[in-house]
Amino acid sequence: MADMSRYLFDNTDARTPDRFSVLESCYDHFSRRQLLLTGLAPGWRCLEVGGGGGSLGDWLAQQVGPDGEVTVTDLDPRWAQSRPHPPQVRLLRHDIVNDPLPGDGYDVIHARLVLLHLPERLDVLDRLVAALRPGGRLVLDEFDCTWTPPLAAPDEAAVSLFQHVHSALLTQLEKAGADPLWGRRTLAALTNAGLTEVTSTTYAESWPGGGKGIGLHRVNMQQAREGLLADGITDEELTRFYALLDNPAFVVNSYPLISTQGCK
Numbered sequence: 088m089a090d091m092s093r094y095l096f097d098n099t100d101a102r103t104p105d106r107f108s109v110l111e112s113c114y115d116h117f118s119r120r121q122l123l124l125t126g127l128a129p130g131w132r133c134l135e136v137g138g139g140g141g142s143l144g145d146w147l148a149q150q151v152g153p154d155g156e157v158t159v160t161d162l163d164p165r166w167a168q169s170r171p172h173p174p175q176v177r178l179l180r181h182d183i184v185n186d187p188l189p190g191d192g193y194d195v196i197h198a199r200l201v202l203l204h205l206p207e208r209l210d211v212l213d214r215l216v217a218a219l220r221p222g223g224r225l226v227l228d229e230f231d232c233t234w235t236p237p238l239a240a241p242d243e244a245a246v247s248l249f250q251h252v253h254s255a256l257l258t259q260l261e262k263a264g265a266d267p268l269w270g271r272r273t274l275a276a277l278t279n280a281g282l283t284e285v286t287s288t289t290y291a292e293s294w295p296g297g298g299k300g301i302g303l304h305r306v307n308m309q310q311a312r313e314g315l316l317a318d319g320i321t322d323e324e325l326t327r328f329y330a331l332l333d334n335p336a337f338v339v340n341s342y343p344l345i346s347t348q349g350c351k
């Protein structure tokens with residue numbers, strides 16, 4: 088069997104549903120808006136790569152109706168499998184790096200926050216483009232993980248603490264083969280992959296301490312804890328970081344989600 092590709096935030100962790108819940112509540116409305124711009128219509132065949140909790144796959148199924156088809160893949164689909172889905176959704180355990188694609192001639196292919204994590208992202212991109220029908224659309228929604236300015240803070244020490252711990256997380260991501268800047272590289276990558284009419288739109292919001300969105304930082308740090316400690320972050324810093332995430336006087340910009348789409 089081929090090697091599984093690396094992914095820092097492995098879905099076996101019991102806190103994974105917290106991550107999917109934040110992504111769904113903060114970003115699904117924006118991803119849906121961007122997907123509607125493809126012309127999404129009844130009867131379309133869609134591929135949702137690395138579908139995570141599966142919420143967008145279910146929404147795509149509503150849009151394409153009973154004559155459409157939605158294939159939702161994930162390296163580890165256990166969380167999407169834990170609940171029912173519309174009949175036109177096919178859930179697959181599938182590695183987008185190493186497995187043959189589950190089909191071709193798709194009308195639309197969507198992936199959110201998947202290629203960012205994959206060192207082989209440009210090869211995967213070429214394979215996704217090849218799996219589109221002529222005129223089909225690829226939509227990639229990806230973060231620029233580096234643009235997370237604090238928007239309000241109880242003091243300067245809080246800003247420094249956030250930036251110190253967050254930059255250590257970016258190092259962990261890079262060590263696992265992720266590209267924290269992938270979001271801002273996708274427009275050029277889709278153009279270089281031969282797509283036309285390539286455009287990007289970016290969404291961000293404020294994440295106050297104690298709110299839902301900022302909880303993404305908690306689950307990410309908890310899951311990367313071992314590597315953070317090995318790189319010199321202390322448990323005391325992590326404790327203060329978690330307290331900051333609960334403090335309404337601290338507000339941080341969400342990760343900007345850059346949605347890029349192009350036509351084959």
Ligand SMILES: C[S@@+](CC[C@H](N)C(=O)[O-])C[C@H]1O[C@@H](n2cnc3c(N)ncnc32)[C@H](O)[C@@H]1O
Nearest residue numbers: 092094110137138139161162182183184199200
């Ligand atoms: C950050 S989560 C995003 C989940 C979902 N797309 C969303 O935005 O809510 C990344 C997802 O990609 C999946 N993934 C990672 N590597 C993958 C691979 N090689 N093939 C397929 N899925 C992969 C993970 O298992 C995880 O569910």
